[in-house]
Amino acid sequence: xxxxxxxxxxxxxxxxxxLNLKGITPDEVIDINLPQGKQRExxxxxxxxxxxxxxxxxxxxxxxxxxxxxLEYLDETHPNPPLLPKEPKARARVRGIAxxxxxxxxxxIVPRVREYLAHEYxxxxxxxxxxxxHWHTTSLKALETVxxxxxxxxxxxxxxxxxxxxxxxxxxxxxAAYFKADLAAFPTVxxxxxxxxxxxxxxxxxxxxxxxxxxxx
Amino acid sequence: xxxxxxxxxxxxxxxxxxLNLKGITPDEVIDINLPQGKQRExxxxxxxxxxxxxxxxxxxxxxxxxxxxxLEYLDETHPNPPLLPKEPKARARVRGIAxxxxxxxxxxIVPRVREYLAHEYxxxxxxxxxxxxHWHTTSLKALETVxxxxxxxxxxxxxxxxxxxxxxxxxxxxxAAYFKADLAAFPTVxxxxxxxxxxxxxxxxxxxxxxxxxxxx
Numbered sequence: 001x002x003x004x005x006x007x008x009x010x011x012x013x014x015x016x017x018x019l020n021l022k023g024i025t026p027d028e029v030i031d032i033n034l035p036q037g038k039q040r041e042x043x044x045x046x047x048x049x050x051x052x053x054x055x056x057x058x059x060x061x062x063x064x065x066x067x068x069x070x071l072e073y074l075d076e077t078h079p080n081p082p083l084l085p086k087e088p089k090a091r092a093r094v095r096g097i098a099x100x101x102x103x104x105x106x107x108x109i110v111p112r113v114r115e116y117l118a119h120e121y122x123x124x125x126x127x128x129x130x131x132x133x134h135w136h137t138t139s140l141k142a143l144e145t146v147x148x149x150x151x152x153x154x155x156x157x158x159x160x161x162x163x164x165x166x167x168x169x170x171x172x173x174x175x176a177a178y179f180k181a182d183l184a185a186f187p188t189v190x191x192x193x194x195x196x197x198x199x200x201x202x203x204x205x206x207x208x209x210x211x212x213x214x215x216x217x
Numbered sequence: 218x219x220x221x222x223x224x225x226x227x228x229x230x231x232x233x234x235x236l237n238l239k240g241i242t243p244d245e246v247i248d249i250n251l252p253q254g255k256q257r258e259x260x261x262x263x264x265x266x267x268x269x270x271x272x273x274x275x276x277x278x279x280x281x282x283x284x285x286x287x288l289e290y291l292d293e294t295h296p297n298p299p300l301l302p303k304e305p306k307a308r309a310r311v312r313g314i315a316x317x318x319x320x321x322x323x324x325x326i327v328p329r330v331r332e333y334l335a336h337e338y339x340x341x342x343x344x345x346x347x348x349x350x351h352w353h354t355t356s357l358k359a360l361e362t363v364x365x366x367x368x369x370x371x372x373x374x375x376x377x378x379x380x381x382x383x384x385x386x387x388x389x390x391x392x393a394a395y396f397k398a399d400l401a402a403f404p405t406v407x408x409x410x411x412x413x414x415x416x417x418x419x420x421x422x423x424x425x426x427x428x429x430x431x432x433x434x
Contacts, residue, residue, distance in 0.1 A: 065313045096282045116348075
């Protein structure tokens with residue numbers, strides 16, 4: 001298995017956490033330097049035409065893309081520990097929380113979008129930071145309401161089992177820090193993120209622990 | 218079962234298609250008029266704190282949100298006809314195609330984002346149309362490459378079985394038309410969309426067939 005990764009990619013961070021939780025070590029981790037535009041080079045565009053990471057190549061050559069699709073695949077092919085509950089309504093809640101982050105928030109702040117705002121609409125750095133802060137804050141408010149108001153929330157987002165919702169929350173917290181959205185206003189989100197960050201599989205997957213990462217952001 | 222819907226919502230269109238395919242008729246379809254901002258009113262924000270549709274309330278009161286989470290739920294609770302293949306790599310391909318649309322494209326062009334571009338950055342109508350066209354075109358290029366280049370593509374996105382990938386493609390086509398991204402440049406996408414639009418479950422779910430819709434857009 002080969003993983004295409006970049007230290008700062010929050011979508012790849014999700015996959016790294018899942019691989020660690022499942023005890024899977026990729027044979028190779030290939031660096032796709034996003035600020036250098038490596039994701040747009042022909043060699044990588046051939047692998048993932050969306051020109052985005054993560055991408056994962058299985059041993060038989062099958063290419064997988066989109067982080068949540070990869071997480072579900074890893075969960076189906078390596079069921080222990082499970083990353084989804086068993087009951088359909090609980091699974092829908094976990095997937096819904098994950099998608100508030102992975103669909104409604106993160107795609108709005110990825111490099112290609114920030115670059116397009118800057119180049120096509122002449123939005124300056126402060127304007128782009130405001131954009132990132134706004135979308136993180138919008139979804140953090142929703143996530144806090146969903147999590148704080150539910151009897152299904154436990155030690156983690158869904159009871160006491162680590163799920164893909166927690167994996168996405170860990171990434172949301174890193175994104176929020178980058179865009180100066182203070183998690184203190186969202187105590188349930190913060191409590192869960194603090195809790196999962198104690199887990200070795202999360203800690204080892206953190207962006208700042210990857211090759212090429214700076215000492216801090 | 219109650220469905221919160223609006224004729225123009227492409228994410229709700231996905232859920233309507235799935236309900237039709239499964240032969241499920243909601244007891245009630247509640248109109249959430251997006252241009253009037255009904256999604257931000259307290260009565261709906263209490264149901265889905267993300268203030269977005271679709272949302273679905275099950276008979277026991279459980280609230281489900283995020284379209285792909287709802288599609289997976291419907292598939293788990295009403296397995297026939299299945300909306301995902303059985304084999305994990307095929308499932309990952311279907312989910313990956315669906316997420317190129319439902320995560321990497323559609324969240325960029327929903328009303329709240331278009332309104333924020335207009336109000337916060339003074340981007341005019343033409344600028345917002347360009348934005349929508351750009352993100353649709355970007356992902357249509359990727360989707361065409363993924364679909365045209367694969368032996369797994371059949372009559373539909375994954376062989377000859379209707380999946381959530383086709384459901385998302387149908388919505389992408391409506392969004393592309395709205396933002397003047399011509400599908401003619403993406404013949405495999407166009408072929409599949411033309412094919413699924415022949416199916417009654419898709420045709421009945423079309424935005425223009427819903428209560429409140431105009432005769433054309």
